[in-house]
Amino acid sequence: MNARAIAVLLTALFTAAAAVSWTFPPRARVYPMWVAIVGAALAALTWLRAPRSETVSGPTxxxxxxxxxxxxxxxxxxxxxxxxxxxxxxxxxxxxxxxxxxxxxxxxxxxxxxxxxxxxxxxxxxxxxxxxxxxxxxxxxx
Amino acid sequence: MIEAAFAALGTLFTPSTLSFVLLGVGVGLMVGILPGLGGTVGMSLALPFIFGMDPDQAIALLIGIAAVVHTADTFPSVLLGVPGSSGSQATIMDGYPLARQGQASRALAAAFFASMAGGVIGAVCIFLVLPVARPMVLAFGSPELLMLAVLGLSMVGILSGDRPARGMVMAASGLLLGAVGAAPATPFYRFTAGNLYLYDGIPLAVLALGLFALPEILDLLAKGERIATEGTQPARGSVLQGLKDVLASKWLVVRSAVLGVGVGFIPGLGGSVVDWISYGVAARTSRDSEGFGSGDIRGVIAPESSNNAKEGGALIPTLLFGIPGSGATAVLLGGFVVLGLQPGPRMLTDNLDVTLLIIWTLALANVFGTLACLSVSGLVARLARVPAARLAPFLLVIMLVGAYQSTRSWGDLIAFLVIGTLAWFLRRADYPLPPLLIGFVLSTSVERNLFLSVERYGWSWLGHPGVLVITAMTVALTWGSMRVSKRAEQR
Structure with missing residues (x-):
């Protein structure tokens, strides 16, 4: 799994977390929802900036x-x-x-x-x- | 006060009290060296035994433990790249690369001398600050604590290396993982999927072990390597080199120790962030800081000076207000109750002898702890030369034992394996892991203090003088580090 694939996965996870947070009571919602939204945006940015093929080092x-x-x-x-x-x-x-x-x-x-x-x-x-x-x-x- | 200080010193040097200091130091070192166990565990171990004990001896035992846990926790941080306890997370940043370069003994020696200096400076600081600390502690409300957490989060830039965007994604992941479990502002459990294990959140020790230990061991095994990939320095010369390193960075030691006392004495911020802050400040304010993160000895000295000094700082609110500044001091508070001591301003009047004994014990235990660690560091550093396939089974067992002590449920072991495997993928794809840990550590503090600040002050807290000062510090440190990075790039 390369950096791009991980960025896609993280974007999906953050988006799902934001959606789940929306169902929480207001006082439990604000913090995780905003962290998830910012996280999704950052992960999407990483996804867009990640090279299509990146050499990964180390063991497989x-x-x-x-x-x-x-x-x-x-x-x-x-x-x-x-x-x-x-x-x-x-x-x-x-x-x-x-x-x-x-x-x-x-x-x-x-x-x-x-x-x-x-x-x-x-x-x-x-x-x-x-x-x-x-x-x-x-x-x-x- | 000077006379009372000498009287307390006399009490400390009675054979019975001194033997309990040594016993405490022994227990503290044993707990510190095991990854996943920290000062809280060590103090909890001793608590049942102090019933009926002489208060001087009981205090010598408890403080002896608390003082040296952060000295011994350097072993796993340097040799394995695994935080020995919450206070030695940042030590892995440069300690482990030094071990990989065959300089484990030097890194350990520098860390121990820095720990000792930090611990002694911490004790001196309590002695000087205690009489005037009351208004200082009271000046920190939730807005100031929130901004200190933000200052901690700003360290993500330093910890991300040349991948700032990925570092921020990891920090956000840490902040979100920290939100798993009970919400601080309302009785509601988040992201638990009905799993009881997650109701209290993911334990820090399990996360730290999974993030750093398992991927490292898996890689070492797969590559068939030893920890030290380069020739190992002889232990004796390295100890001297470590001492020289600390002496050459004496102002860094003093600065980091004072920072440690400062962060330690703010109740609620927690000791898990102090080493990151001092590491970040050192990396941002030191000359020729390009080597930080790849084996700069100053990256070991700064966090080690501050994490031992923090124990001194954490004692200030404990003694003056009965507010524990860390997990270990919370247990210490329980010990005071058992001994019939009432923490509060009267600790400076009616119980001045006890207070001064605590300060002396803190200083002396740090010296004992350092000497003990130095005496075995050469031997322990040799582990770095053992092939991974022969070391790994023992390390894995120790890590499982350490992880299991977090909540003592099977969930700890499963979480360790799952987190470790995921971390291996992240590491392989060049996602920096320390920002995830710092995000996780600060998550609760950010959420709780943001909630309290907004509930109590609306948005007017943004104009509080303390908030403005800490914001200015954060901006200045971030700007300074960006300038240093740019200069390094131009060179």
């Missing part, structure tokens, strides 16, 4: 998609096993597959991540997302 969506799947997998595992356990598994798997680390380093990273999170959680009274089978809670570790 297909190159980062793999890592988005990793993060998605971490979130799903967190929902099932709880954050400390999911993080430990994630660290080991990621280091093994993406970091090309040896099995010893991967297991060490898993233990360090899990234990580190539990210690940090206890010290700072942190909360973890609720999970279907919270392994650390079942083991009485959190």
């Amino acid at each position: 969506l297909s190159e980062i998609a793999r890592y988005l799947w990793w993060i998605g997998a971490l979130l799903v595992t967190t929902g099932i096993l709880g954050l400390p356990t999911a993080s430990a598994l994630f660290a080991a798997a990621f280091l093994k597959h993406e970091g090309k680390a040896g099995p010893g380093a991967s297991v060490g990273a898993a233990i360090a991540t899990g234990v580190g999170l539990l210690v940090l959680g206890a010290a700072l009274d942190l909360r973890w997302p609720p999970a279907l089978i919270d392994v650390t809670r079942l083991l009485g570790l959190s």
